Amino acid sequence: MKTEVIIIDPNNIENEKDKLSYAAAIIKNGGLVAFPTETVYGLGANAMDREAVKNIFKAKGRPSDNPLIVHISSKYSIDNLVTGVPSWAQKLVDNFWPGPLTLIFKKTPSVPDEITAGLETLAIRMPAHPVALSLIDESGLPIVAPSANKSGKPSPTTAAHVFEDLAGKIDLIIDGGPTRVGIESTVLDITSYPPVVLRPGGITLEQLRDVLGEVRQYIEDYAEDGKNPGYAKGKDKNNCAGNCGEIPRSPGLKYKHYSPAAKIITVEGELEKVINKINELVVRYEEKQVRVGVLATNQTKDLYKASTVISMGDRNHPDTIASNLFNCFREFDNFNMQVVLAESIDKTGIGLAVMNRLIKASGYNIIRV
Ligand code: TXA
Numbered sequence: 110m111k112t113e114v115i116i117i118d119p120n121n122i123e124n125e126k127d128k129l130s131y132a133a134a135i136i137k138n139g140g141l142v143a144f145p146t147e148t149v150y151g152l153g154a155n156a157m158d159r160e161a162v163k164n165i166f167k168a169k170g171r172p173s174d175n176p177l178i179v180h181i182s183s184k185y186s187i188d189n190l191v192t193g194v195p196s197w198a199q200k201l202v203d204n205f206w207p208g209p210l211t212l213i214f215k216k217t218p219s220v221p222d223e224i225t226a227g228l229e230t231l232a233i234r235m236p237a238h239p240v241a242l243s244l245i246d247e248s249g250l251p252i253v254a255p256s257a258n259k260s261g262k263p264s265p266t267t268a269a270h271v272f273e274d275l276a277g278k279i280d281l282i283i284d285g286g287p288t289r290v291g292i293e294s295t296v297l298d299i300t301s302y303p304p305v306v307l308r309p310g311g312i313t314l315e316q317l318r319d320v321l322g323e324v325r326q327y328i329e330d331y332a333e334d335g336k337n338p339g340y341a342k343g344k345d346k347n348n349c350a351g352n353c354g355e356i357p358r359s360p361g362l363k364y365k366h367y368s369p370a371a372k373i374i375t376v377e378g379e380l381e382k383v384i385n386k387i388n389e390l391v392v393r394y395e396e397k398q399v400r401v402g403v404l405a406t407n408q409t410k411d412l413y414k415a416s417t418v419i420s421m422g423d424r425n426h427p428d429t430i431a432s433n434l435f436n437c438f439r440e441f442d443n444f445n446m447q448v449v450l451a452e453s454i455d456k457t458g459i460g461l462a463v464m465n466r467l468i469k470a471s472g473y474n475i476i477r478v
């Protein structure tokens with residue numbers, strides 16, 4: 110299959126109607142279209158077309174027990190898909206949609222099992238991106254869309270990333286420029302109260318608590334007191350994000366998301382100690398002729414002795430780090446690095462989601478100083 114790429118300018122969406130109806134026609138005919146959202150690029154298909162949904166799993170090489178998120182626009186009612194919206198949860202919809210918040214509802218029987226991997230629940234979000242919203246409107250359908258990467262690679266934040274992973278496997282890529290947030294949406298289970306964050310993401314825990322009061326976190330790796338890290342020694346490091354042996358609340362949590370060619374080691378602690386530790390390790394690895402790189406920040410990048418140092422962004426503006434992180438992972442893969450030593454950042458605000466992705470990429474390889 111030849112994968113076509115078209116450019117749609119998100120700032121000039123009124124004049125892009127022809128291209129949008131072209132893309133929507135592919136979706137309506139059961140094809141696969143990658144498109145930008147505010148978080149990462151998604152790989153879209155008609156949610157109501159079972160064959161198209163199955164083809165998404167095939168194109169990505171995604172395990173079939175990992176369910177998909179349905180993307181809607183304000184023109185599409187979810188009444189047909191879910192049994193209802195709890196009254197307290199309506200506040201979340203009002204405050205954060207469109208935006209990087211995925212809500213887990215109880216589903217109705219009309220939702221194809223292929224989407225939910227047999228679960229009784231359904232994930233839905235309304236993306237805050239003009240191209241995504243117009244594509245949904247134009248097709249008049251709910252669109253399922255996982256991140257448009259090959260399974261096991263970082264989520265794509267540019268059309269070039271999508272092309273790298275999926276060229277030849279999907280019909281169309283809409284290039285709408287780099288995505289703004291850079292990491293995926295927050296997944297929040299609202300099927301019981303208080304709601305539980307299953308995946309930290311673009312909407313922060315603080316933002317959710319401002320609106321709702323009580324919100325729990327499922328991932329014990331990030332216990333707020335820092336005393337109960339799920340990545341403590343003895344856990345299965347390969348394929349499990351804490352809670353090993355239990356049935357995972359969100360199937361995606363049990364998969365190691367991104368396995369870089371290089372071994373990533375995250376160093377956590379007071380910044381000065383982190384820098385010293387990383388420099389000490391750089392020397393040690395280089396003595397052993399190991400190709401070692403450092404994942405740093407704007408504030409620290411000049412303080413390292415390694416020959417390859419990549420900055421994730423500005424520590425004082427962790428949103429810049431979120432938007433660069435996945436691109437940095439891909440860059441290190443291109444450099445053929447053997448070991449990458451990564452700084453950690455504060456797990457507040459969007460920093461919580463950044464550290465979640467970084468620690469997953471490290472395969473729970475963490476040094477505390
Ligand atoms: O920002 C995003 O959410 C992006 C863009 C494209 O919208 N999408 C995305 O989709 O990250 P994906 O498929 O890569 O991740 C969806 C996550 C997985 O961890 C999956 O297990 C979880 O959502 N999920 C989906 N349906 C679920 C359900 N019914 N219950 C619990 N978790 C669910």
Ligand code: MG
Pocket residue numbers: 255256264
């Ligand atoms: Mg994904």
